Amino acid sequence: MSDADERNSGPGGRRPLTLRGGSGTVQQSFSRGRSKSVVVEKKRKRAVSPKDAAAQGAKTTVPTAKQAKESPLAAKARELGLSEEELISRQRAIQRARAEAAERAAERQKAEEARSERAEADKRKLEELKKREAEEEIRKEREAAEAAAAAEAAAAQAAMAEDGDAAPARKDPAKAKDKDRDRSDDAESALEEMGGRVKRKGAAGPGRGTPAVARQKGSDRRRSGKLTIQNVLEGDEGRQRSLASVRRAREREKQRRQQGGGEREKITREVVLPEAITVQDLAARMAERAADVVKYLMKQGQMVRVNDVLDQDTAELIVSDFGHVVKRVSESDVETGFIAEDDPEDTKKPRPPVVTVMGHVDHGKTSLLDALRATDVVAGEAGGITQHIGAYQVNLKSGEKITFLDTPGHAAFSAMRARGAQATDIVILVVAADDGVMPQTVEAIKHAKASGAPIIVAVNKMDKPDANPNKVLQDLLQHEIVVEQMSGDVQAIEVSALKKTGLDNLTEAITLQAELLELKANPDRPGDGVVVESQVEQGRGSVATVLVKRGTLKRGDIVVAGAQWGRVRALIDERGQQLKEIGPSQPAEILGLDGAPEPGELFAVVENEARAREIADYRQRQKRQAATGSGGGASLEQMMARLQQSEQQEIHVVIKADVQGSAEAIAQSLEKLGNEEVHARAIHAAPGGVNESDVMLAKASKAPVIAFNVRANKQARELAEAEGVEIRYYSIIYNVLDDIKAALEGMLSPEQRETFIGYAEILEVFNITKVGKVAGCRVTEGVVKRGSGVRLLRDDTVIHEGKLKTLKRFKDEVPEVRAGTECGMAFESYEDIQKGDLIECFEITEVERKL
Numbered sequence: 001m002s003d004a005d006e007r008n009s010g011p012g013g014r015r016p017l018t019l020r021g022g023s024g025t026v027q028q029s030f031s032r033g034r035s036k037s038v039v040v041e042k043k044r045k046r047a048v049s050p051k052d053a054a055a056q057g058a059k060t061t062v063p064t065a066k067q068a069k070e071s072p073l074a075a076k077a078r079e080l081g082l083s084e085e086e087l088i089s090r091q092r093a094i095q096r097a098r099a100e101a102a103e104r105a106a107e108r109q110k111a112e113e114a115r116s117e118r119a120e121a122d123k124r125k126l127e128e129l130k131k132r133e134a135e136e137e138i139r140k141e142r143e144a145a146e147a148a149a150a151a152e153a154a155a156a157q158a159a160m161a162e163d164g165d166a167a168p169a170r171k172d173p174a175k176a177k178d179k180d181r182d183r184s185d186d187a188e189s190a191l192e193e194m195g196g197r198v199k200r201k202g203a204a205g206p207g208r209g210t211p212a213v214a215r216q217k218g219s220d221r222r223r224s225g226k227l228t229i230q231n232v233l234e235g236d237e238g239r240q241r242s243l244a245s246v247r248r249a250r251e252r253e254k255q256r257r258q259q260g261g262g263e264r265e266k267i268t269r270e271v272v273l274p275e276a277i278t279v280q281d282l283a284a285r286m287a288e289r290a291a292d293v294v295k296y297l298m299k300q301g302q303m304v305r306v307n308d309v310l311d312q313d314t315a316e317l318i319v320s321d322f323g324h325v326v327k328r329v330s331e332s333d334v335e336t337g338f339i340a341e342d343d344p345e346d347t348k349k350p351r352p353p354v355v356t357v358m359g360h361v362d363h364g365k366t367s368l369l370d371a372l373r374a375t376d377v378v379a380g381e382a383g384g385i386t387q388h389i390g391a392y393q394v395n396l397k398s399g400e401k402i403t404f405l406d407t408p409g410h411a412a413f414s415a416m417r418a419r420g421a422q423a424t425d426i427v428i429l430v431v432a433a434d435d436g437v438m439p440q441t442v443e444a445i446k447h448a449k450a451s452g453a454p455i456i457v458a459v460n461k462m463d464k465p466d467a468n469p470n471k472v473l474q475d476l477l478q479h480e481i482v483v484e485q486m487s488g489d490v491q492a493i494e495v496s497a498l499k500k501t502g503l504d505n506l507t508e509a510i511t512l513q514a515e516l517l518e519l520k521a522n523p524d525r526p527g528d529g530v531v532v533e534s535q536v537e538q539g540r541g542s543v544a545t546v547l548v549k550r551g552t553l554k555r556g557d558i559v560v561a562g563a564q565w566g567r568v569r570a571l572i573d574e575r576g577q578q579l580k581e582i583g584p585s586q587p588a589e590i591l592g593l594d595g596a597p598e599p600g601e602l603f604a605v606v607e608n609e610a611r612a613r614e615i616a617d618y619r620q621r622q623k624r625q626a627a628t629g630s631g632g633g634a635s636l637e638q639m640m641a642r643l644q645q646s647e648q649q650e651i652h653v654v655i656k657a658d659v660q661g662s663a664e665a666i667a668q669s670l671e672k673l674g675n676e677e678v679h680a681r682a683i684h685a686a687p688g689g690v691n692e693s694d695v696m697l698a699k700a701s702k703a704p705v706i707a708f709n710v711r712a713n714k715q716a717r718e719l720a721e722a723e724g725v726e727i728r729y730y731s732i733i734y735n736v737l738d739d740i741k742a743a744l745e746g747m748l749s750p751e752q753r754e755t756f757i758g759y760a761e762i763l764e765v766f767n768i769t770k771v772g773k774v775a776g777c778r779v780t781e782g783v784v785k786r787g788s789g790v791r792l793l794r795d796d797t798v799i800h801e802g803k804l805k806t807l808k809r810f811k812d813e814v815p816e817v818r819a820g821t822e823c824g825m826a827f828e829s830y831e832d833i834q835k836g837d838l839i840e841c842f843e844i845t846e847v848e849r850k851l
């Protein structure tokens, strides 16, 4: 303090103290922001010290009494640059602070004393405790010794007297453990008695007791409760377990409890097993640790990782060995309930009929469909350009509706039927009045009859002068189509698609037929139906035209269509109008699927994305399996076995085309290319550009990618380059077929053709040492060549076929011997030759085969 003052007073005498600057901020004794008061304290000291007062008195006796009374304070105030009142209040504050500090110090002192007393008491108690424990220990040892002795006596093994000593010694470790536990328990209770905090969780070790000891030892330390190395070392000698040892003990106890508890509370679960499951998934389903499953399999000699897939049998074994119950499910179970059961009759409401137009080429199917489209009474109002989406609905004047499937030709019809989609209710058979029943008309009749859909005959081109409807009806009789005019039940309507006549009669006939069929569906349920057409369009993604058969399909619904799924982003009709929902028999384009489903595949609304993904994944797997023709089992062994079994060789190709139709057409044509030895198979045929997944599929199947009127995107191109997958671009279907055909021909094993070159007769047989039997022959016909194939004929029967070892003229090896010349011949590893045998000589030539 004085130092500070001296520093404050400059060399040139005392400067008045100011509040600014560091002069008064002596913080050692009055910390926490009371620095200013320290400056003032010095002045106050001077003022109150008797010595100073005397000096001051001596100095100030000269002035008046009033001055003398005022001067000390006033002078100081002046010196400090403060008013007298300020100085007084400051001095008071200082006094107060001092008093408080003194009080706090006293309190601290008291607290310290109390603490040390407590620590002392703790120590005493612990010592008592120790003493008790020591006694207990001695007692136990004594007891153990007695017990051992008793046991010995009972066994009457006096000779083994040393065992009596050894017994307690043997028991020691166990006992020591018990002792430790007892000791720690005792310590805990004692501490609790003392109001100490004892954590009961796990095995409480003596380490918990140390804080008490530490407190007693380091009474001057504020953090004496903390366990330090020193504390532990200096602490109670009898309880020197390290923190780590306590932790270990606790961990052991925890494990013991877990294991014991686990066994006791073993819950048997019903584990659902699909056809294939990963180790991790299996462990999760059993609520076991994956590591345990891996360990189990290791013991069985199988090295697996958690992500490895197990088959159902292996998984079942594991599940039962782990004590759970197996419930096998087939993968196809995911599809259960995908297409819901039939609705109760009372929920169904009438729905418009779905009509397909079929007939011979150029009989006017397209023209008729266009003409019917034009009859729509609301089409004009709505405006918009109609687009081909594969299906459209016509609103009749009567208010009724008819849905037409705009995919003329029975190929599309049968393709749909082949996929189990009976979308058509009524078939319109178009027959040109001037042409009559033609081969494709007959085919169409067969398809229609097979589907069970009633037929309505539309006798078209009635405007033509040479139209002869009666002939048409007569011809139809031969194919068991008996029209109403001939007392049958099939309606026949005369129309002209060109002149648009008879169309009303036709639509009327359709509605009449529909009424007879009593077409009904429940509109108040999630929608399902059939995919009519699909393709991937630039900028729109995959677009599928669907026809709802039951329920209502809304925008935002999650649908699964074939192996594709997605949330319906938009519903668009053929006039390009956005719809919010579509009901039974209503077609619309849907956007939002993750791929193009195949025409004829069923679609349905599912409750959530997870379910949609599950079904779609399953179906994609199925497709892939069907495409690769494997019944599962991808191991090398199984593959080799398959290869050995099958003599047929296959070329796999991945086909991507601009539209589904082309993809299918190429795929079908390819399949027709092969023969019994080689053939080609499209493992994937879909519309859309070539993407990475196509390349990967091609890579996996060692197949080239055929890109028909489509291109590969950049990533796919790069991947194909990196993986060595060939992408072939085509725009003419015949070129695709030619190339594949050439490749197949290349795979055909060349034909081996045999050409006879000569005969030789054996005149004599010589037995030559080291060489064996040699035939002395004369070439009777053609030429005999070394290295060519030979047959040995005896009485016109082939008794051996092989090669010549030697061909000699006198003593020289010669390449060939001509007719009329004698020579020596020996067979390769064949000796049974006789005089009079004939040797036939031939050459094999390989000829490339064609398909």
Ligand SMILES: Nc1nc2c(ncn2[C@@H]2O[C@H](COP(=O)(O)OP(=O)(O)OP(=O)(O)O)[C@@H](O)[C@H]2O)c(=O)[nH]1
Residues within 6 Å of the ligand: 359, 360, 361, 362, 363, 364, 365, 366, 367, 368, 408, 460, 461, 462, 463, 464, 495, 496, 497, 498, 499
């Ligand atoms: N005169 C006359 N010609 C018609 C009529 N209907 C269609 N045509 C003509 O017949 C030809 C074939 O008609 P499309 O509608 O293309 O026949 P299609 O059955 O769809 O033919 P494909 O699609 O090749 O199977 C066209 O030139 C039409 O103009 C009709 O009612 N009267």
